[in-house]
Amino acid sequence: MHLALKKIQRFIHFDILKYRNIRCYSKTAEADAEIPTNQLKEYYSANDQVTNGLVYDTKPFKYTCIAGKKYAWCLCGRSNTQPFCDGTHRNQFLKIKERPIHFSVKETKDYWLCNCKQTSNRPFCDGTHLREDIQEKKK
């Protein structure tokens, strides 16, 4: 009986994840056409970091970014003000190697910012969080 309940719970959880992902990606056609880019990518060496931080969350965060404004996206995954940096990476006792990614956008609109910290298009979600190993991991 207990096992059957667990199976049902797992099925429901899976369905919720599927629904969330559909919601995340059911945008208008024109929004799908343009992949967001970091306008400051060329100006900061932090963009060349090869390591990724901890998985903070297994889904992206929707945020309205203002064109031309500079933001600092947390890469280490330990900030308390996710998805943005709060300076936690500077704590010497934590020995964190990752530095924040400074970014700005071309257009004022809603963006999906990566919260799993594993994206290849920092700081924007590229769907990497859908990987099974990331879905199983959580902070």
Ligand code: FES
């Ligand atoms: S949250 Fe989507 S790639 Fe990280």
